[in-house]
Amino acid sequence: MTTHSKPLTVLLTDPMGRALGLSLPPGSLVTDSNDGPWPEPLLWVADEVAAPGTWAKYGPARDAGLQPVLLQDGSGIEEWWDGELDPGMMSxxxxxxxxxxxxxxxxxxxxETEENEDEADAGETIAPFTGSWPGLAPPGRTAADPVTAAADVAEGLVGHSLKSPRPALVPVRRAADIPAAIGWSGPVNYENDVARLCAVLRSWEDRFGAQVVALSYARLDLSVAAPPETLDEALAVAAEHFAFCPDNIWQGYESIGLYAEEALVGNAHWTFWWD
Structure with missing residues (x-):
């Protein structure tokens, strides 16, 4: 995937980003180790862990063509983004x-559900749907500004479910493209070309005001400005979530229906985790 790294190259000689209208704390540029002898930077990462209120400070970066995201170390894997990113494998x-x-x-x-379960259990897992693709969920009714929703979700993550996230900036026009742009491989057990998942993220951004807020080694956190408000709306979205990340249902809920009821109705924070 082609990215536009020019805003990041400015930081090579202007570490605080003053020419971009920013005032960044100490940080470093992460490059693609597979991009020849003079790799271009993929993202900027702060040296210090995010604190409450940190996300709001990075809002102006959007005007400079940089999307903020939190990067979380995971399960003893230190700085997985340093040497583990390969945007060249993404479309x-x-x-x-x-x-x-x-x-x-x-x-x-x-x-796969049918292969791993007997027919009755498989039917219960994907209920109320059958094996046929049910189609896209209709757009949600926007309840919040997407940028504000992203800030609220980020604030809730910092110091709670994300214990040591680092603020980062990625040179893309829309947050949905962040995973492919940096060559993140979190869902590698299910999907090698994360650009395909980013196509879904773009659709969710358009239909539900979803924004990529955080990435961990194999976890993705989204904010949602227009979450489903009724169970019927949530069921339609849950079918998409099952396709996008079946582990959300296989390893956390008994069925798509239960997932819709307990995890999606009115929820402005969507989390995905791939085993």
Missing amino acids: DPGDHPAEEVLKDLWESAAS
């Missing part, structure tokens, strides 16, 4: 229609 999210991606992933997840 462009724009090359993948979101519904085609979700339909393909749905069919794969439903098939």
Whole structure:
């Protein structure tokens, strides 16, 4: 995937980003180790762990073409983003229609469910749906500004479910593209080309005001400005979540229906974790 790293190259000679209208704390640039002898920077990462209120300080970076995101060390894996990123293996999210991606992933997840469970149990897992792709959920009704929703979710994550997140800046126009742009491989057990998932993230951004807020070694946190408000709305979204990350249902809930009821209705924070 091609990125626009020019805003980051400014930081080579202007570490605080004053020319970009920023006042950054000490940090470092992370490059693609597979990009030849003079790799371009992929992202900027702060040296210090984020504290409450930190996210709001990075809002002006959007005007400079940089999207903020929190990067969390995970399970003893120190700084997984240093040497573990490979954007060269990613395509462009724009090359993948979101519904085609979700339909393909749905069919794969439903098939694997049937293989690993008997017919009755498999039917209960994907209930109230059958093995056929149910289609895209309708757009939500925006309840908050997406930027404000992202700040609220980030504030709730810092120091709680994310114990040591680092603020980072990525040179992309929309937050949905962050995982592919930096070559994140969190869902590698299910999907090697994360650009396909970013195509879905773009669709969620358009339909639900979703924003990528945090990345861990194999976890993704999104804020949602227009979450589903009723169980019927949540069920339609839950089907997409099952396709996108079946572990959310397989390892956390008995069924898509229960997941919709307990994890999605009115919830402005979506979390995905791949085993």
